[in-house]
Amino acid sequence: MAAITYDHATLTYPGATRPSVNALDLEIADGEFLVLVGPSGCGKSTSLRMLAGLEDVTEGTIRIGDRDVTHLPPKERDIAMVFQNYALYPHMTVADNMGFALKIAGMKKDEIGTRVREAAKILDLEPYLDRKPKALSGGQRQRVAMGRAIVRSPQAFLMDEPLSNLDAKLRVQTRTEIAALQRRLGVTTVYVTHDQVEAMTMGDRVAVLKDGFLQQVDTPRNLYDKPANAFVAGFIGSPAMNLVDVELTEGGARLGGHTVPLQRSAVAALADAGGRTATLGFRPESVELVRAGEGFPVEVVVVEELGSDAYAYGRLTTATGQTVDPLLTLRVDPRKPPAKGETVHVAIRAGEGHVFSSESGRRVTADER
Numbered sequence: 001m002a003a004i005t006y007d008h009a010t011l012t013y014p015g016a017t018r019p020s021v022n023a024l025d026l027e028i029a030d031g032e033f034l035v036l037v038g039p040s041g042c043g044k045s046t047s048l049r050m051l052a053g054l055e056d057v058t059e060g061t062i063r064i065g066d067r068d069v070t071h072l073p074p075k076e077r078d079i080a081m082v083f084q085n086y087a088l089y090p091h092m093t094v095a096d097n098m099g100f101a102l103k104i105a106g107m108k109k110d111e112i113g114t115r116v117r118e119a120a121k122i123l124d125l126e127p128y129l130d131r132k133p134k135a136l137s138g139g140q141r142q143r144v145a146m147g148r149a150i151v152r153s154p155q156a157f158l159m160d161e162p163l164s165n166l167d168a169k170l171r172v173q174t175r176t177e178i179a180a181l182q183r184r185l186g187v188t189t190v191y192v193t194h195d196q197v198e199a200m201t202m203g204d205r206v207a208v209l210k211d212g213f214l215q216q217v218d219t220p221r222n223l224y225d226k227p228a229n230a231f232v233a234g235f236i237g238s239p240a241m242n243l244v245d246v247e248l249t250e251g252g253a254r255l256g257g258h259t260v261p262l263q264r265s266a267v268a269a270l271a272d273a274g275g276r277t278a279t280l281g282f283r284p285e286s287v288e289l290v291r292a293g294e295g296f297p298v299e300v301v302v303v304e305e306l307g308s309d310a311y312a313y314g315r316l317t318t319a320t321g322q323t324v325d326p327l328l329t330l331r332v333d334p335r336k337p338p339a340k341g342e343t344v345h346v347a348i349r350a351g352e353g354h355v356f357s358s359e360s361g362r363r364v365t366a367d368e369r
C-alpha cells in the first residue's frame with residue numbers, strides 16, 4: 001500500500017491541440033479511496049491510464065509511495081486495474097482467471113491456489129471457482145474482475161467505471177460492497193466514474209475534472225456545501241443546484257425584479273472586483289415557501305413526487321409579470337406539494353445561497369460555517 005502523487009502531470013495525445021489532462025496536481029493518501037469524476041471526455045480514464053503506465057506522460061511526474069514511476073512500464077508499478085468490461089478470459093475458469101497474473105509472474109502453484117481461495121472467500125465466489133465466465137451473472141463477473149486485482153496484493157487498485165455494465169439495482173448494491181471491501185483491505189484506490197452519486201457515496205475524497213483541469217478535490221460534504229466554482233456546484237448534487245444570473249445591488253441580488261438578500265461579504269467582494277453581475281446558486285432544499293409579497297414568485301410547471309421527497313419545477317415570474325428561464329427546482333413538502341399551475345413564493349434560507357463570479361465562475365461567498 002502506498003500514497004500516490006500526481007505532480008503537474010500532463011498528457012497531450014499525439015496530434016491533439018490541447019492536453020487531455022492538464023497539469024494535474026493530486027495527492028492521494030495511503031489507504032484512501034479517491035474518486036475521479038466528471039463528464040464524458042474530461043480526462044478521467046486518461047488520468048488513470050497515466051498512473052497505470054498505459055499512456056506516456058507528456059510533462060510532470062507520477063509517484064507511487066516514494067518511487068517515481070513516471071517512466072516505468074505498467075508491470076513494474078505494482079498496481080492492479082479493474083476495467084469496465086472486466087476483460088475476463090472466456091476459456092478459463094474463474095480460478096484460472098483470478099490466478100492468471102500470478103502464474104505469469106512465476107508464482108508457485110500452491111501459493112496461487114491459497115491466494116485465489118482467500119480472495120474467493122472475501123468475494124463470495126467460492127462455489128463458482130470451476131465455472132467459466134459465461135456461466136456467471138454480471139455481478140459475479142464483476143467480482144471475478146475484483147478478485148483478479150485482489151490476489152495480486154498490489155500497492156493500489158485502479159478502477160475505471162467498473163459498475164457501468166450492471167443494471168441500476170445491482171450497481172447500487174455493488175458500489176456498497178466495493179466501498180466496504182476497500183475499507184477492509186485498506187488498499188489505496190483510485191476509482192473513475194461519470195456518476196456523481198457513485199462518487200459521493202464511495203469516495204473518502206472526490207476529485208472533479210472538467211476539460212482536463214482539476215476543478216476541486218475535497219470530501220463529499222465539502223464539495224456539496226462549498227463548491228469551488230459554478231461548474232462543481234452544478235455537477236455535484238441531484239437534482240442539481242439552481243444557478244441563475246443576477247444583478248448586484250446594495251446588500252443583495254436582483255432576480256427578475258425581486259431582491260434576494262445575499263451575504264454582505266460576497267456582495268462586497270464582487271463589487272471590489274468591479275463586478276455588477278454574478279451567478280447565484282441555491283440547492284433545491286435551500287428554499288422555503290413563504291407568503292405572497294415575501295420572496296420571489298415561481299409558477300409551478302411540473303411536480304415530481306418520489307414518496308420521501310417531492311420536487312416542484314417552476315418558472316420565476318418577474319416584477320412585470322414575465323417568466324424567466326431556466327426552470328427552478330424546489331424541494332417541497334412531499335405530504336402537501338403545490339399543484340401544477342400554482343404560483344408559490346420562494347425564499348432562499350439565510351446562509352444557503354452560493355455566489356459565483358460571472359467572469360471566472362469562482363465561488364465568492366465567504367465562509368460562514
Ligand SMILES: Nc1ncnc2c1ncn2[C@@H]1O[C@H](COP(=O)(O)OP(=O)(O)O)[C@@H](O)[C@H]1O
Pocket residue numbers: 013014016020038039040041042043044045046047
Ligand atoms: N487514444 C487517444 N487519442 C487521442 N485522443 C484521446 C485518446 N483517448 C482519449 N482521447 C481524448 O482525450 C480526452 C479525454 O478522454 P478520456 O480520458 O477517455 O475521458 P473520460 O474517461 O473522462 O471520458 C477526450 O477528449 C478524448 O477524446
Ligand SMILES: [Mg+2]
Pocket residue numbers: 044045046
Ligand atoms: Mg473514461
